[in-house]
Amino acid sequence: MKIYNTLTGQKEEFKPFGTPVKMYVCGVTPYDEAHIGHAMSYIVFDMITRYLEFRGYQVKHVQNFTDIDDKIIARAQERNVSARELAEGYIAEFFKDMDALNVKRADIYPRATEEMNKIVEVIGGLIAQDQAYVSDGDVYFRVTSDGDYGKLSHRSLDDMMAGARVEVDVRKEHPMDFALWKASKPGEPYWESPWGHGRPGWHIECSAMILKYLGDRIDIHGGGQDLIFPHHENEIAQSESFSNKKPFVKYWMHNGLLQLGGEKMSKSLGNLITIKEALSRYSSDALRLFVLSSHYRAPLTYTDEVVMAAERGAERMRAAVQGHEARKPMGDSSSPLVVAAKEARARFVEAMDDDFNTAAAVAALFDLVRDINRAKEQAVSADDLAEAQGVLLELAGVLGFTLEEVAVEEVAAAPFIELLIDVRRELRAVKQYALADQIRKRLADLGIALEDHPEGTTWKASKVKP
RNA sequence: GGCGACGUGGCCAAGUGGUUAAGGCGGGGGUCUGCAAAACCCCUAUCAGCGGUUCGAAUCCGCUCGUCGCCUCCA
Incomplete structure (x- = not known):
């Protein structure tokens, strides 16, 4: 089988390093309800996992939770709860959503806050190799120390600088250097480190978790296309620099992004539809068919x-x-x-x-x-x-379809529906069609579709409006 | 400004050099039905435009027009 690799820009024959196939998919930052863009991404990687297993591969699947970062801290302060409580709540909601979407659970769900030892170890290693430096309590990765920085997103440091949307930061040697460790401000949650109190940068947790749970070379790393730069680019830089083994990832896979009414759906634009809202209107099979009706790398408009x-x-x-x-x-x-x-x-x-x-x-x-x-x-x-x-x-x-009938909240109403069907049968027997049709029509308006067959009448709940 | 993607029927979407351009939804016409629904049958495109390469292009190359993404938190 062939897989398109973002790194090479080509479809390549899939030859995993060994058994099991090691797959890491970037997870969410649990500071809010998951939205249908997340649904698309996790449906895609669920499909990929299921197909690999169908083809006889054993898959070890790891997916993280970024349970500490600026957004979580800010939201927690707004709500006057701890960062941990906030994250805990949304992680629980995330699992509910994934279950409702029939997304199979990953094998391991590491959390940034529980992997501090490994994170500190990796940062320390990078400093020891002179590929990272301490500056005012922060630790930055030195991008110029990585000869092929930019290979995933296919641009050079010069290209990135030409973008000119980089802020000057006196703490950094190079504008593209990125934080591995951030010193904490007063009142913020923090962890101990050789560089003082602080918390990890965004990218380092994924590197640390992969190194810890899957090893220094993995088969598949997935996520949305919006993660290619800077997140995944930085992950490669950190991981390959730390382990001195290449490639860190054999196949980089990125799903296209979900658009909403022509605009990208994103947190900063605030135009989100949550998974729960979508599932209140459509079945999980319908959402899955919507996603899988087009290619996973193509953008999709909801x-x-x-x-x-x-x-x-x-x-x-x-x-x-x-x-x-x-x-x-x-x-x-x-x-x-x-x-x-x-x-x-x-x-x-x-x-x-x-x-x-x-x-x-x-x-x-x-x-x-x-x-x-x-x-x-x-x-x-x-x-x-x-x-x-x-x-x-x-x-x-x-493909992850259940093909189960729409779950009927009206199940409690089933005996009454059956009763109406009985009455309607009597009416039809005496050719009182106007009344019979009215019963059918009004049940249809309530989302109950009647079908008359020679053997009798059947009914089902339908999400499709008549 | 840099990098990249895309433009296929009313809508969505496969196909990337050669038989009748998949499939879904919708629409039209039938069969079935008391009437419907469901299901089935039939019909519903020449691939943004222009130029080029080729025996032959939706599929390769160039240009034009248009849409979008990334470069900043993001699946």
Whole structure:
């Protein structure tokens, strides 16, 4: 399989260093609710993890929490709680969101505040090698000590200086030098270090955690494209300088950014939609289909129209696996449906092997959906149908779809819905269609869709408005 | 100013040198239905513009127009 590597700008054959595949994905700074941009990123890397496992790789997945930084301190002071309490609360919310999105848990979730020993060790090592220096209680990384600084974002120090948006800071030797350790101000949380009380800079925690939990060379490092510079650039500089081993990361993977109404959704613009808000309107499968309908490296624009379209698509997939019953595989059926399922699988794998082309993989799934529905009308054997549905469920599962019916809060209302359906059946029996149709219409307005079949009437909750 | 991405049907989105340009949503017409819904069938594009390379280009090159991202906290 091939993976696009930001470092080289090319698709490369995936050859991990060994087993397990070591993967690190940048996590969040838990000072607020996670938004749908985070959802996109973690859905993407969830899909990548699931596919690697589907392809037989064992994956060791680490994701951090930046639970101490300026924003956390500021927010905690606003709310009059400790930085730790604030972070703790939003970490719990983050896990709720990820679970609701059916994002599989990483193996380890280290937190910056709990990795101070390793962080201090790495900073100390860099100072000892003269690649970092202490200045007024801060510690800075000396970018000129790293011969290939800028290789990930593909620009030179000269290019960056030409940007001219760098502030002059007398504490730094070079304007692009960045903080490894920040001295604390009075009243701020701090940790002990050889350079005085302070806290780690943003980039160093990831280097330290990777070195500690995965080693000095890892296979995949992921995050949003907005992290390429400066965050990941600095991580490479620190890590390779400290360990003297290259490459620090074999495949750098970056997802495109989610836009909202044409604008990038970002904390500074304040135009955020939280994951909870999105999930109150759409199913998690719909959000996932929305994300995976395009390539992970392409930017994506969130609009109600497009997510609603994904909701309808998700409903069609769900309907296709309805009534699936697990059966023993029958071996080699030559029925057209089973053959179609095999073809869908082959197309799916081919698409995914090409840098996780989920858009093409999803297309294969929808073709299988059509084949299954067609077969249902033609009353194929239960074994063949179960087999094809099983393939659809399996492949959809690799992309992280649950294909479970929309959870109905109205479940408590189910007996009443059944009652209305009974009444309506009586009305239809005596051809009181106007009343019968009114019941159907008003239930539809409440999000309950009725479907009349020769065998009787079924109902389901729907997120799609009639 | 520097670096980079992108522009495919009404909307979203694959395809990056050669059979009928995937798929989803929407729209139109059918089948089914008391009517619907769901499902199925059929229809709905020549790839921003111009020029070039080539036997042949959406796909390569150049220019023009347009959109966007990064360079600052950010997934």
